[in-house]
Amino acid sequence: MHNLETPAFIIKKEILDNSIHSLKLSLSKHFPNSILSYSLKTNSLPYILKNIKENDGYAEVVSSDEYELAKLVGFEIKNIVYNGPLKSKLTFLEAIRSRAIVNIETKQEIDWLSELPKDDVYSIGIRINIDLDILAPEDAKQNEGYSRFGFSPENDELETALQKISKYSNIKLAGLHAHRTTLSRAVKTYEEIAKYIGDLAHKHSLELEYVDIGGGFYGIMEGKPTFxxxxxxxxxxxxxxxxxEHITVIVEPGNAIVASAIDFVSQVIDVKKIQDFYTITTDGSRNDLDPFYRKQNYFYSIYPDDSYSSKSPSVPLQIISGGTCLEYDKIFEIKDSRLLQVGDKILYKSVGAYTMTLSPLFIRYFPNVYLLDEDKSYSLIRKKWSATDFFDIYKTTK
Ligand SMILES: Cc1ncc(COP(=O)(O)O)c(C=O)c1O
Incomplete structure (x- = not known):
């Protein structure tokens, strides 16, 4: 830890492997046929994607860029679940022809189906809209009862889409897709969603080959629901x-695989007194840890610098901040504790989900990423981006 160049993310191999294996084991215990399809958007570091691939997982992608990335990592197209509104026509048609699991999200995708060859039969799925105000109002986040995604069974949108699809003699509707991240990630809500899907399949006489339940599960965490x-x-x-026995259940976990497998370490670079409290500047940023600026607290540990002075006084209030020039780049407060000093390291635990993929290139470029192996050794798996790396991208433009 002391030799790591900060700021840096740390992938904990043992926890990552354990999350993948436990999830797979649990799937096989409950379903005769299942697919673990990892949500790339949650953290698309190629090291993680390769690990998923090596464990026979699929890649869940939601844009043509993510689709191409999955291919570069080596996923066979048939092992890609292609969702979301940002599909390009080219990749959409290629994916269907190559037997990927493609879930329709937009109306234009239904029109694109007309461009598939007529001498073969192709399977597709469709995303249904899940309105938590109807299914589980107590588990809806504020102002997020309804969802923007999928075709609504509560008006004529789903019905119309199904009718249009049924007009294509070379298309088989093989799956229904549903994804909601709920307020409490409650187990009961998943049962409700599963029944809702079953009801719809029954009502529309659909002969499904798969049901895709989406993600939104807690990872392995004490006191939280298990897989x-x-x-x-x-x-x-x-x-x-x-x-x-005759249907495949697909899950698309993101958070459950990576959240607790990744930590972030930063270092104190300045200590100043302002009014009657201390502001502690670090070389990390809240942009690295909480890109939505919503977190109330963090699991963290402090590693005093080797030159740790036990004479450092206890002070009533320290505000730990990031190193950017944003006034609001404040991370958390410490009350009635030893005054931190330059060189102390702060390790933020379980910050792997939606941090690295949402971090902006603001002021400082992407930080180092280390792998912490089972034997406790660290290796650098992504070198931090330099100004040259950034500049090189723009070289060919005016
Ligand atoms: C379609 C879809 N599947 C899976 C996920 C992964 O969700 P989580 O990281 O909560 O498991 C998301 C996240 O937004 C999603 O939109």
Missing amino acids: NDYFSAISKGLSSYFDL
């Missing part, structure tokens, strides 16, 4: 409608 809790509820919800 077994989630999958047993989903299995219960689905089995009233489907013979699970």
Whole structure:
């Protein structure tokens, strides 16, 4: 830890591997046929993607860029789940022809289906809109009861889409896709969503080959629902409608795989007194840790510098801040504790989900990424971006 160049993310191999294996094990316990399809957007570091691939996982992508990235990592197209509104026509058609799992999200995709060859039959899925105000109002985040995504079964949008799809003699509607991240990630909500999917399949006489439940699960965390809790509820919800022997259950975890597998370390670079408190400037930023600026608290540990002075006084209030020029780049407060000093390191735990992919290139470029191996050794798996790396991207433009 003391030799790491800060700021840096640290991938903890043992925890990452354990999350993937536990999730796979739990899936196989509850479903005769299942697919773990990792959500690339949550953290698309190629090291993680390769690990998923080596463990027979699929790549869940939501744009043509993510689709191309999955291919570069080496995922076979048939092992890609292609979702979201940002598909290009070219990659959409290529994916369907190459037998990827493609879930329709936009109306133009339904029109694009007309360009597929007529001498073969192709499978697609469609995303349904999940309105938590109807299914589980208590588990809806504020102002997020309804969802912007998928085709609504509550008006005629889904019905119309299904009718249009049924007009193509070379297209088989093979799957329904549903994804919601809810307020409390409650197990009960997954059972409700599973039943809702079953109801719809029944109502529209759909002969499904797969049901894609999306992500939104907690990872391995004390006091939180386990993978077994989630999958047993989903299995219960689905089995009233489907013979699970004849249907594949797809899950798209992101947070559950990476959140607790990644830490972030930064270093104190300045200590100043302002009014009657101290502002502690670090070389990290809240942009690295909490790109939405919503977190109330962090799991953290402090590693005093080697030259640690036990004479450092205890002070009532320290505000730990990032090193950017943003006034609001404040991270957390420490009360009634030893005054931090330059060189002290702060390790923020479990910050792997939606941090690296959402971090802007603001002031300082992408930081180092280290791998912490099972034998406790560190290796650099991504060198921090330099100004040259940034400049090189723009070289060919005017
Ligand atoms: C379609 C889809 N699948 C899966 C996920 C992953 O969700 P989580 O990271 O909460 O597991 C998301 C996240 O937004 C998503 O939009």
